[in-house]
Amino acid sequence: MAVKKAVTVEKPVSKWAQLKAEAKKEYEPPKPYLFDAYDPPIEISAPDSLERSLALATLTDLRGQVAVKDMKPMIEALVGADAFPFVWAEIADEPVEVTLALVEDINDHFNEGADDSAGSLPGGE
Helix, strand or coil: CCCCCCCCCCCCCCHHHHHHHHHHCCCCCCCCEEECCCCCCEEECCCCCHHHHHHHHHHECCCCCECHHHHHHHHHHHHCCCCHHHHHHHHCCCCHHHHHHHHHHHHHHHHCCCCHHHCCCCCCC
């Protein structure tokens, strides 16, 4: 009786998978910002996804300013949905100056080493 040999057929890689891999081949995500109000600290990823970038662009004006009514959604876009509940719990009852200082610190962290063409987060200039 002859033994049948298993044949492995490689599935072709989709064009989308190729496009995505090519676009990301040199992408290196920035180190996360560590929000150390908690132990262990909450890791905040850079707001570099399309969704978070568009939200920040929509919520800021040409000078990178945010209307007070848009502060909460801007902070959520800046820190991401996973980190937002933790960050919000710490800043919600603080003076606005505390939030502005945190936003500036996060921006400084992610813009560290960026050239002038990168603009500042959120919104860029």
